[in-house]
Amino acid sequence: MVEFDEAFVLSESLLAEPLPDRWRHVQAVASEASRLGGLDGVDAEDLRVAAILHDIGYAPAIAHERFHPLDGARFLAREGCSDRVVALVARHSCAVVEAQLRQVVGVEYYVDEVSPTRDALWYCDATTGPQGQRLTADERWAEIRHRYGAGNVVTAFLDQAEPELRAAVDRTLSRMSTAGIPI
Numbered sequence: 001m002v003e004f005d006e007a008f009v010l011s012e013s014l015l016a017e018p019l020p021d022r023w024r025h026v027q028a029v030a031s032e033a034s035r036l037g038g039l040d041g042v043d044a045e046d047l048r049v050a051a052i053l054h055d056i057g058y059a060p061a062i063a064h065e066r067f068h069p070l071d072g073a074r075f076l077a078r079e080g081c082s083d084r085v086v087a088l089v090a091r092h093s094c095a096v097v098e099a100q101l102r103q104v105v106g107v108e109y110y111v112d113e114v115s116p117t118r119d120a121l122w123y124c125d126a127t128t129g130p131q132g133q134r135l136t137a138d139e140r141w142a143e144i145r146h147r148y149g150a151g152n153v154v155t156a157f158l159d160q161a162e163p164e165l166r167a168a169v170d171r172t173l174s175r176m177s178t179a180g181i182p183i
């Protein structure tokens with residue numbers, strides 16, 4: 001079990017120096033996650049921990065497979081994170097679809113819990129830009145398509161995953177509306 005403060009230090013230690021933009025992004029994702037802890041069905045602590053750790057697999061020191069959801073999940077399991085947080089990281093933002101496109105094996109063995117906590121993590125990631133700026137999901141996806149271009153595997157992933165990503169975003173927006181949390 002890893003608590004948020006410990007997770008923050010772990011993420012900072014691996015990302016801040018080699019990947020400062022990525023570190024800004026994950027801090028902003030965690031900050032947005034902190035606003036959503038009161039949503040119906042959301043586990044506030046697991047959401048914050050998963051948010052600050054979700055992209056740790058980009059860290060060069062642990063990027064063994066060069067597929068960040070899987071590298072992150074395997075590292076976090078070794079670090080003592082709960083099975084739930086490990087699986088949230090492994091499956092975040094429809095990673096299983098990109099894994100299939102890249103022919104990376106392993107992500108599919110983790111459970112995608114399809115819960116309000118999982119949806120909220122996907123929402124926070126989809127509404128946070130590469131340097132931590134706040135965006136709508138549509139702005140974020142347009143930015144990704146522009147950055148990678150047609151024909152790139154990331155763009156192909158987005159084309160395939162967008163309906164499921166959008167469903168998670170829309171469910172979270174609906175829960176935010178019910179809870180009176182502004183966008």
Ligand SMILES: [Fe+2]
Nearest residue numbers: 025054055125
């Ligand atoms: Fe992310």
